[in-house]
Amino acid sequence: MQWRSVPYWVPSLFFAAVITLQGCSLAHVDDNLPYGVLNNNDLQLVEDGLPTYLLMVDGLIENWPESESLLSSGADLYGAYAGLFVEEPERARKLSNKALDYGFRAACAHHKDYCDLRSLSVPEFESLLDDAGKGDVPVLFSLGGAWAGYIQQNTSDWNAVAELGRVEAIMARIVALDEGYQYGQAHMYLGVLNSILPASLGGKPEQAKAHFEEAVLLSDGKNLLAQVLYAEKYARLVFDRELHDSLLNEVLAADPDVHGLTLQNTYAQQQAEALLADADDYF
Template structure:
């Protein structure tokens, strides 16, 4: 029996609707999986397990991105995992640069999908970038903070590259905007980054260590004192910069005495304890 034109149209419309719905469900499921994976890793207290196991998940995230390259949520999840692995587990600087570069690439793609004016201004003048940045609001916090984190990681592992260092003013502006929009986001993560950036150079060379100290104190407050990496970086960048051994040792001993277990901070805190021990030991020769 021949199919009527009206029935054929209805069947085609139904197929289109089902395909769209299926795509939406799959995208939601993929985003949920990446979020759950990231949370599980951040809650892990066995750094060896993470060091050995995460590379497989990096490949998995690559595969998810390959299958859905226009999904900013998956791109940001990939950027976060690559950035965390490069910063926490890779000692070879050349390899760290490659991994941090992948994190930056994913985060930039997410930014360009969601914040095209800001993306277009990235390689332009600072004034054009600052103007585009003013348009960002609360709905943009995950994207701009995720990109800023990946950008900071890339600059860190390329500290000998003056082109990378030249990007610091834009990165700082981006972090300040994220801090203005939602200072509580990622347990005060923007304040932590700003503490580091302002404590890189002494005041005599244009640094602003006292502003850095204020940001570190704010980051401690916003994380409820649970993020022990704040204390580690506070000691490493500010206390050493101003040669305050009393503050340096106090912060690091607080890290060693703290319980590392905290939601989404356990892995970071476990790494912080390891770094705190090393800084205390090297501090004997530093001060």
């Protein structure tokens, strides 16, 4: 199974992580510090500085090992760093494994019924999600993102790939409970998951299209990454060059400076340029 290397969940996880850190009891840290990162348009600067966040979270978790918010931040940050900045496969797998471990620990800290999620049968897993409420959405989103990142870094392991259905179930439940959470990015995940395969091989491209359109709508067009993934994952899958180029050109024409989304949008515009540059070869 081969996935394109674009880490589609990474910017959304990073957004979640720094917002969570804002809510943690970090003495003498100004509330606007996380937005100094989220509103930064220099990806290199963020790459250079992100390890400091990782080490800070690791240290805090050592002191508060059952803190749901810190564990969720660890899951988000390690997943983001592994997917966005680490090119060496073995190191990326190691970091994504740590992200998933933090994700499971955060879920367990949130509710004791979530402590054995991975070992539950599919019916038990789905039943537990059916019982989830809106208050469970943040921890489920962090876990689902970390789990997706782990699978992407372990695509040669069919035991890992077989867990994709659980990630899809988590994101579908988030949509049912609070589809606007994080600018509708659960829809973005579902768009990607439904467009991994063409319809002839069991994929669901039309469902993917609907999810991408909802993600764009729920963000009022401000989340440029949703449009980039719509072009890459759906338009390329169905060989719709007109839609592909239209979406990407809209992204490049947009103002990326949106409070809390500037970093993510800068990354999206970078990806849009790359996709347009090789469009002639693809189509």
